[in-house]
Amino acid sequence: MSLFHIDAGREWRGGQRQSLLLVRELVRKGFAVHFIVQPKSPLHEKALAENLPVWPLRMRSEFGLIAALRLARRMKTKGCRLAHFHDAHAAATGSLAASWAKVPIRVVARRVDFPLKKNFLSRRKYIRKVDAVIAISEGVKRVLVQGGLDSARVPVVPSGIDFSVYKTDLPRNYLHKECGFEPGDYLVGIVAQLEDHKGHRYLIDAANILKAKTRKVKIVVVGEGSLRMELTKQAQTLNVKDLVYFMGFRDDIPRILASLDLFVLSSHLEGLGSSIMDAMACRLPVVA
Numbered sequence: 001m002s003l004f005h006i007d008a009g010r011e012w013r014g015g016q017r018q019s020l021l022l023v024r025e026l027v028r029k030g031f032a033v034h035f036i037v038q039p040k041s042p043l044h045e046k047a048l049a050e051n052l053p054v055w056p057l058r059m060r061s062e063f064g065l066i067a068a069l070r071l072a073r074r075m076k077t078k079g080c081r082l083a084h085f086h087d088a089h090a091a092a093t094g095s096l097a098a099s100w101a102k103v104p105i106r107v108v109a110r111r112v113d114f115p116l117k118k119n120f121l122s123r124r125k126y127i128r129k130v131d132a133v134i135a136i137s138e139g140v141k142r143v144l145v146q147g148g149l150d151s152a153r154v155p156v157v158p159s160g161i162d163f164s165v166y167k168t169d170l171p172r173n174y175l176h177k178e179c180g181f182e183p184g185d186y187l188v189g190i191v192a193q194l195e196d197h198k199g200h201r202y203l204i205d206a207a208n209i210l211k212a213k214t215r216k217v218k219i220v221v222v223g224e225g226s227l228r229m230e231l232t233k234q235a236q237t238l239n240v241k242d243l244v245y246f247m248g249f250r251d252d253i254p255r256i257l258a259s260l261d262l263f264v265l266s267s268h269l270e271g272l273g274s275s276i277m278d279a280m281a282c283r284l285p286v287v288a
Helices: 014-028 042-049 065-078 088-100 120-127 138-146 174-179 200-210 228-237 253-259 274-281
Strands: 002-007 032-037 054-056 080-085 105-110 132-135 186-191 217-222 244-248 262-264
Touching (some): 002 014, 002 065, 002 088, 014 032, 014 042, 014 274, 042 054, 065 088, 080 088, 088 105, 088 120, 174 253, 186 253, 186 274, 200 228, 200 244, 217 253, 253 274
Parallel strands (some): 032 054, 080 105, 186 217, 186 262, 217 244
């Protein structure tokens, strides 16, 4: 039996980490897995680095016929028995391919708790020719059921994390050395894409309130996104640029977490929030 995992993400986010962890574990257990990803994406590079059975496929748009045809051909050649689509884009391209290749079992993962769009093409990815829609939390399932999906077809399988990276003692002064923090500074951190639903603006507003009490609290913002310039401008306008540190995309999350005194997640919409699990694995107090 051959398993196909398709992830169309071009960036490195929580969803891509989950698909990588899943494929890694399936390979470790001896399953025949084919990992379909965007070429030259961070996920592609990480899969190559781990010597996982990855196959790059350029999925330019949803329902792309050329990509679907190539994927269907590979599914037939490799005897695909189950196709797992890890995002909406992958579901659109992959469901076409799986249909043409007559793949018997097809599932799609849903990681966000945004309401389903009402247009037909968006909804069909979760309704037509899919055996199950895996929700990563009860909150995500609730949104899917409210959007018209049958509750029996929406199992809940929470995301997981790799605890092994937190088993060793990590230096507590890692960020202090990099950013020049003082020994008495209190480091508050968030790890999240710089997008509206993550609520970074509220965190910067909080820094503006705190500055009247103390300037020893430093807020460490890890992640990239479309709001980088807007949030930087907000910090400048509120005169908290010396309190809010934008670190960009980082691969050294365990070391960063080990340097913090407190972890926060300011999201007003969140499918699960696996970064909270990382913080808890690092034994950090969490405000969310």
